[in-house]
Amino acid sequence: MxxxxxxxxxxxxxxxxxxxxxxxxIVILAYILANGLPVIPGTF
Amino acid sequence: MLxxxxxxxxxxxxxxxxxxxxxxxxxxxxxxxSFLISSxxxxxxxxxxxxxxxxxxxVGSLIVTLGAVAIGTPLGVACAVFLAEIAPAPVRRVLVPxxxxxxxxPSVVYGFFGLLVIVPWIRGQFGGFGTSVxxxxxxxxxxxxxxxxxxxxxxxxxxxxxxxxxxxxxxxTRWQTIRSVLVPAASSGIIASVILGxxxxxxxxxxxxxxxxxxxxxxxxxxxPTSTLTAQIALEMGYAxxxxxxxxxxxxxxxxxxxxxxxxxxxxxxxRRITY
Numbered sequence: 001m002x003x004x005x006x007x008x009x010x011x012x013x014x015x016x017x018x019x020x021x022x023x024x025x026i027v028i029l030a031y032i033l034a035n036g037l038p039v040i041p042g043t044f
Numbered sequence: 045m046l047x048x049x050x051x052x053x054x055x056x057x058x059x060x061x062x063x064x065x066x067x068x069x070x071x072x073x074x075x076x077x078s079f080l081i082s083s084x085x086x087x088x089x090x091x092x093x094x095x096x097x098x099x100x101x102x103v104g105s106l107i108v109t110l111g112a113v114a115i116g117t118p119l120g121v122a123c124a125v126f127l128a129e130i131a132p133a134p135v136r137r138v139l140v141p142x143x144x145x146x147x148x149x150p151s152v153v154y155g156f157f158g159l160l161v162i163v164p165w166i167r168g169q170f171g172g173f174g175t176s177v178x179x180x181x182x183x184x185x186x187x188x189x190x191x192x193x194x195x196x197x198x199x200x201x202x203x204x205x206x207x208x209x210x211x212x213x214x215x216x217t218r219w220q221t222i223r224s225v226l227v228p229a230a231s232s233g234i235i236a237s238v239i240l241g242x243x244x245x246x247x248x249x250x251x252x253x254x255x256x257x258x259x260x261x262x263x264x265x266x267x268x269p270t271s272t273l274t275a276q277i278a279l280e281m282g283y284a285x286x287x288x289x290x291x292x293x294x295x296x297x298x299x300x301x302x303x304x305x306x307x308x309x310x311x312x313x314x315x316r317r318i319t320y
Contacts, residue, residue: 006218011130022139028186032153
């Protein structure tokens with residue numbers, strides 16, 4: 001039980017790293033799409 | 045036919061290298077060590093050899109690269125371990141293509157994002173112009189993440205299954221297995237991924253050009269502007285003539301030397317094998 005509790009923090013950090021990467025990607029893609037897509041119909 | 049393809053690509057690389065050395069080496073020899081250690085870069089006022097000093101640009105390149113790698117490595121390696129060992133299949137199905145998509149975004153788009161989001165945020169939070177070493181770190185660390193994550197994930201997955209099963213059979217927990225068996229066994233691939241990420245960071249031009257400020261001075265804080273070898277070459281090559289142009293090619297040789305050293309380290313690291 002003690003060993004499992006000790007594991008919790010590093011495993012949570014690894015989950016955090018994975019989710020942080022996903023969030024970075026989503027923010028960049030969302031920013032590009034949100035700013036770029038509305039302009040396309042009027043420009044082209 | 046295949047041999048011809050191989051020979052032609054080697055020839056193309058050889059010709060490019062020869063061209064850069066032919067253009068830059070005479071200047072590098074003529075300028076001597078002051079080219080590398082002098083701090084004054086005034087290419088349009090070239091009466092003295094001391095005005096061709098690229099020391100601040102070399103320092104800028106190294107600071108920007110090492111900072112980005114220092115931020116990107118822990119996150120990248122942790123994400124690679126997560127993807128290889130912990131992530132449930134549905135999460136992996138989303139994250140792996142996402143990381144690949146991150147690798148496919150052109151650097152000018154990252155630069156655009158940095159210029160419009162990161163630079164104003166730094167300006168608002170910390171003052172100054174916003175275009176700074178810190179902005180370059182943030183953009184470059186995002187750019188090197190896919191390199192570190194994909195190569196590290198592959199090398200962790202390439203660790204023989206028996207290592208993991210043996211460790212778990214001995215009573216080690218999941219984290220103990222990751223920390224003491226899988227990561228050490230995959231360390232050569234992980235180190236190679238970090239060095240290749242470093243190569244990408246030092247060679248990156250457009251994104252850094254847009255967010256670093258391009259000031260040829262040694263930055264006194266992380267919120268001060270700086271310049272890198274690649275950005276300086278890109279900025280000035282359009283109008284450079286004569287000795288100025290040769291100096292830029294000489295900077296290209298310095299950059300080439302950095303990349304070759306890094307690639308050499310990556311090769312050495314990837315040859316290292318840990319056996320149990």
